Amino acid sequence: MMLLAAMILAAGLMSAFHIVYAADPDPLQEFCIADLAAGPVSNGFPCKLPALATTEDFAYSGLAKPADPSRVSTGGVGTLAFVKEWPALNTQGLSLLRLDINPGGIISPHTHNLATEILYVLEGEMYTGFVTNNFGNDPTISNKLYAKVVKKGEAFIFPRGLLHFQLNKGKVLASSLNVLNSQNPGIQLMPSALFGSGIDREMLEKSFFMNATQVAALKNFFEE
Template sequence: ILVNGFTCKPATNVTAADFSSNILAKPGATNNTFGSLVTAANVQKIPGLNTLGVSLARIDYAPGGINPPHTHPRATEIVFVLEGQLDVGFITTANVLISKTIVKGETFVFPKGLVHFQKNNNGYEAASVISAFNSQLQGTVNVPLTLFAATPPVADHVLAQTFQIGTKEVQKIKAKLAPKK
């Protein structure tokens, strides 16, 4: 039986393993384009979350790393800083930036569907947060990858006109964000 698109086990087959995970225990590898890694603990990893409306993620940031502008179409997010400090913010529907620097022990909320980011501005120390969502599967739309690394690609002239830059600049951005082979 599927519920919300995920398998719903008969009660006689449910075990503690369906409700637990150690996936967030260790820092993730941040040696990538953005210098960050999001490790999700959602219904895809913890089947017992199905229909419960909650999930978590751990985000690790290299020195200077960023979780680039993105949205969660199905959830509000709250982050709790485990280590380091981050510049965080979201943009309202009126195009107003709400931002702040948060440090170990502090939290910040990103309303559902709004574009937001987190940036580790410390060039010497890593940072990490735990994110909580009011959805079992929040969905993530990474703005730069959505626009510049889509398959098939968004036409260069569309991005050039949108961002008021030349097509050569669009091609440079696409090359930097292209998946590594």
């Protein structure tokens, strides 16, 4: 029931959210079930013939159950419902994801460059927040942290493209349903992007004031 209530809330939020700030272009048809086999085009996927759509195309059960955070080293895992997982989202301008985090677990600092995000806590509590740009329009909030512990039934918003994170400071599994105003919001996890992408070690050493041994250890971990 909690998940159903969260999804109803999310739908209501996004109906208003989309009017104020739409990350994706408005659709030109009622629906466009993605033909994933045809591959992506410049702004989404080609549509399946509308006559071939079924009720099941518009339903999705992939977020109903908690994932197992213990299968990852960070103790936190995200279950996606983006267009590739739920083709009915194609051209609709929104997507979902579920976070499940063990006590002490994290979702590493990351960004969604194509979407604003709303987090709604289903169970437990999460320390979460975001950091503003270093060189934004207002220098008084340059590189400023906005963060708090968000509890069951509460929500938090992350402006588009800004670095944000989650940490379970509680004693039980924490779960959230997150809504993003793009069918394909993009995800860039900072640790793996920096230490798992092949960036030259000297660059990383000088950027993070680390020695060669420390950088090598992190690169070995993320490049495995």
